[in-house]
Amino acid sequence: MHNSDTSGHAVRWTELVDQLEGRLDTLAQAFTTRVREIPEYGESQVTVLEIQETARETFRRLISGLRNGRIDSRDGLLDFASDLGSKRARAGIPPESLTSAVRLDFSILWAELLEIAHTEDAALLATRVDQVWSVVDEFATRTHTSYLTERVRMAQEESSIQREFIARLFNQSSPSLETSAQVASALGINPESRFALVAASGEPGARLRAATSQFGSGQHTRQRLFLHESGGNTYVFWALPAARTRGPEPRGEAHSPEADSQQLPPGVVNVPCGYVPEVLGLRALPGAARTAESLAALLRPRDTGPLSADSAWARLAQQNLQDAGLDLAAELEEALADCRGGERERLLETVRNYLSTGNITVTSEQLFCHRNTILNRLNRFQELTGIDLAVPAKTARLVVAWA
Structure with a gap:
């Protein structure tokens, strides 16, 4: 009894598959109508005629797989799927849209099977649903894999072209x-x-x-x-x-590295x-x-x-001066060579602090010294080095020397 039922199911399944094959145009039309509802397909370079012809060929090969119970390499379905994935990648179809389109194959095939089947075919269809899904899923997987491979190749190609043009720009000192x-x-x-x-x-x-x-x-x-x-x-x-995120800097105000x-x-x-x-x-x-x-x-x-x-102008100036044979730091050390005890360290601490604040009072507060002590140290520094900290051009020498 079991063998008879199995044999009968096989014969009936073949009849249903034959009927599906006779409805290729109907299947393709249903697919075309529904896939055009996906926005990216409706606005893409893929024409309605191409979608319809591709759908007809896809269903023809899927139905062949249903008849054989598996995808046969001789049917060329997997090669067709690979070609389809590449074409959709080149057409700029987003991956999620391609997935939505490929998923339609199963729902349309299954809906058509339900349309042509009789009530007594319910048990047969229940035993074949996995087969239908397996054939469509293998087709979908190959299509998606090919799509991703083509997208990677396209990205590499685009990147290569961009690198070529960027190199052309940087290889010219004054590009046209x-x-x-x-x-x-x-x-x-x-x-x-x-x-x-x-x-x-x-x-x-x-x-x-x-x-x-x-x-x-x-x-x-x-x-x-x-x-x-x-x-x-x-x-x-x-x-x-295009638009600056900050307003124009007040005249005389230094540009902020933090803003950069x-x-x-x-x-x-x-x-x-x-x-x-x-x-x-x-x-x-x-x-x-x-x-x-x-x-x-x-x-x-x-x-x-x-x-x-x-933030590095002083370092740059120092390097350029050193390249020219001028070492401001060495000159400064030589000028302070006559200091005794801890005088050199006190003078340097005071001058560095004053350079960072520009204010005698703040410097005295930070160093816990009387204002006159700070003034005396600055005068002593000028006496030894010849650098008057009240003159910006002189002070710049120290900034560069200590960069």
Whole structure:
């Protein structure tokens, strides 16, 4: 009895599958109507005719799988699924939309089976639901896998093209307007935007590359990061907001490094690197890269974040003077060589404190000394070194010497 029922089910299943095959146009039309309700499909480059033809071919191959009880490689269903996944990736269909579309295959097939089946086929359909799902699921899995593979390939290709254009920009000391426009088009940015740029080498450079990989997609930060590598250095730049987040600085007020740090993307803010906080247009980036590289060379072990010219101008001046054979720190040490006992340390402590406050009274309070004591020490320092702390040009020598 059991064998007879099984045999009868097999014959009836074949009849139902044959009827499904005769309804390919109906299946394809149902799929087309429903998939066009998915917004991304309705607005995509995939035409209605292509959707309908693809659906008809998909159902033809799925039905063949239902007839055989499994997907047969000779039917080409998996190859077809791979090709479909690649096509939808190139058409720009989002992954969630593709998943929604592929899931329709099962519901439409099953609904059509219920339409053509009789009441007495209920037991048969109950035994075949897993088979229908298995065939459709294998097709869906292959389609999705191919889709993701193609998306990765497309991203790599786009990244390669972008790197090529970025290299073209940085390899010119003064890029032309045409080059700037081409690079902007490849990167999808405005060539006249304001940009920020950082540079580093070695381990900090590796951290910049990691930040670009992690935060460059725009999912974690508003800034989209662009990477360039050359001569052992890593450069990362990004577009700044069109409108400043702060008002114009009062005349004579120094630019705030803290304001610059607010514009740094995640993953960059804690990387020791040379930093140019504002670059006007793509054409100025190569020059900014050289500046950032020079600033990176001034980094010291205690630095834990980006170093801009505003915070490192004294170091930069010191380095340039040393390159010219002028060592202000050595000259200062020589001038204080005649100090005895703890006089040198007291003078240096007083002068450093005064430079940081600019106020005799505050300095005396912080050092717990009488105001006249502070004045006497400053006069003694001037006597030994010739540096009058009331003259800014003279004071600048100390700032540079102690950078």
